[in-house]
Amino acid sequence: MSVEQAVKNSVAAEAVKEEKLSVSEKLSELFNLIQKSAQSLDSRYVLKVFRELTPIRSQLTADDLITTIESIYPQSHEHKSYLIATLEPFTQTDAMDISDDVKTSEELLPESDLLAHLLVQIYLHDKKDLKKLDLFNQKCILALKLYNKRTLDHIVAKIWFYVFRAKEQLKDLITIRTDLLAALRTATLRHDIETRASTITLILRSYLLTNDINQAYNLVEKTEFPEEASNSVVARYYYYLARIQTIQLDYSSAHECAITAIRKCPQTKSAYGFLQVSTKLNILIQLLTGEIPELSTFRDPVLEKSLLPYLAVTRAVRLGDLNIFSKALEEYGSSLKKDNNYNLVLRLRQNVIKTGIRIISLSYKKISLKDICIKLHLDGELSAEYIVSKAIKDGVVEATINHKEGYMQSKELLDVYSTKAPQSEFDRRVKFCMSLNNDSVKAMRYPMSTNRVDSKADLEAREREQELLQYLQDDDFF
Structure with a gap:
């Protein structure tokens, strides 16, 4: 049997096994993977935890979480009491009865501790109990200050995401900035790539939601975003950067950032919303630069319905007709305001007039x-x-x-061929192709050496390779 066939058989066996496990048993498997990550110092096990958590997220219950917490936390651990106290109002059975039947662990890894905090955050977020989530997040921030390990980076980044998410839904975006800036400073000093990238995007989002464009621009100028972060975070950063540059009238740079955000967007159903938002912004940037987007952009089955207002605006700009433009604003004004693009569309009035003048001159x-x-x-x-x-x-x-x-x-x-316009367009396309090639080379993973003697270790390495590839395909915004 070949190594590839053995890997396929093991993956199929794991899939059948996972279908038969209960939610509590699946959670225990996740904590086992976290322990492997801590022992081997391999963060790819953490990525597998996030990937396997997505399908069971909707099945999580407070009873399952309490059972898991009882099994992994020692009785004397200071975090155990408030974790259970946070979940007890949602339980269907008595927590003390559960704890009597479960064997507790004698020691707790930092990775397991923070993963438990993240699971409680996700449960409270999905239950829409934002006030309790906000109170619990304060304890999460204190817990983050206790540890400094690189195997925690991905978990810490996710925890900060839900800390900010609670504040955003409660419309309290100012008070969280101090903690986010402190987290960014700490992550930079520790060379924590994931947390640094996540906190930068969260701070930028906070500034954009409160229309503090100058502060957002200053943050971009004074910080260096780590390109080694996961694609979902990189896509968010380039989207926010494109919006900042669009507001500041730097349309050429904004167009490049919007294209990068769309290209790095995960190709999953959970990322369709981000893809729609990025495409809408890119269409407006193209119109503001005097270009007309291709018709195929508006015919994408995933985007077609959401892009109807932008198709009407594009038609008005292409024809140079102010009447059509005014009717589009009246009909789709509410949708454009909901997308926070209404002010950008108003800028297109001059483009409509210029297009009309160009058509008349021809x-x-x-x-x-x-x-x-x-x-x-x-x-x-x-x-x-x-x-x-x-x-x-x-x-x-x-x-x-x-x-x-x-x-x-x-x-x-x-x-036109007597001017420099063809040369400039060709240069732009060459730069885009070279950038795409460089990104592909950086993302490439080379085959491992064939001179290895230990076939079992080789098989495990190939399994990790398959898991990483699957994660990259399923990378989402969970």
Whole structure:
């Protein structure tokens, strides 16, 4: 039997075994994986814990969590009492009866302690008990200060996510910033990549939700984001960076960041919401830069329904018709405000007018300002004269204005290949392809050496390889 076939058989056997286990037994398996991670100093076991926790998350009960806590915590441990006290209001049976039947552990690993805190956070979050979650998070922050191990990095990052999530849902985004900034400083000093990346994205989100754009920009300028973090966190960071740069009118950099966020977005159902938000922002950035998004973007089955408002706005910009633009704002204004993109769409009014002027300049060699005013539905000839002058100055059209007689005269079209535009576009595409190639090389995992004597160790290594590949495919925003 080949090694690959043995790996497949072992994976299939584990799948059958997991179906027969109860929730408490599955939780015990997770803590066993955490112990392996602590013993072998291999963080990939932690990633497997997160992957296996996702399907059983909806089945978690307070009784299962208390049973697990009773089995892994020593009786004298200081964290055991408040963990059980937090869960007791949700139990169906008496916790003391459970503790009498379960054998307790004599020692507790830091990894197991923080995983138990994370499980309680997830349970309270799913139960929508935000006030109790907020109170429990204060104890989680105190527990985080007790340990400093690199095998805890992924768990610590998740704990900080739920700490911030509770504050966000309670609309208390200011008070948590001090703790997040302290966590960022500590993670930077400890070279904790995951926690540093997670806290940076959480602080940026806090600034964006409160419209503190200058503070968000200062944070980006003064911190270095670790590119080695997981794809889901990197995708969030680039999305927030794209939004900051869009608000500050740096559309070219924002477009690159939005494309990176979409490319690094996990290809799972749980990430569809993030994919929709990133695509909406990217469409607006393209329109603000004068480009028209491809029609295939709006025909994606996953995105088609949510992109209807942006399709209407794109149609108005492409046709240069202010009436269509105004109707789109009236019809889809509430959806655009819900997406926090309404102010960005309002910026497109000038683009609609410029597109209309460009179409007119291509259609007419000579046209009066009065006719331009009628075609573009402007307020008056003076307004039309100002807008046409601005379009000529910005290089939107090649034309001149006769102010005395009141008309615009278009110049002969230049051959685009006599300008530097094709060279700039080719350079942009080459840079994108080189960046994609570099990222692919960095993410590549090379086959292990074939000179190994211990076949059992080789088989375990291959199993870990398969687990990591599966995690990368299933990476989500849980």
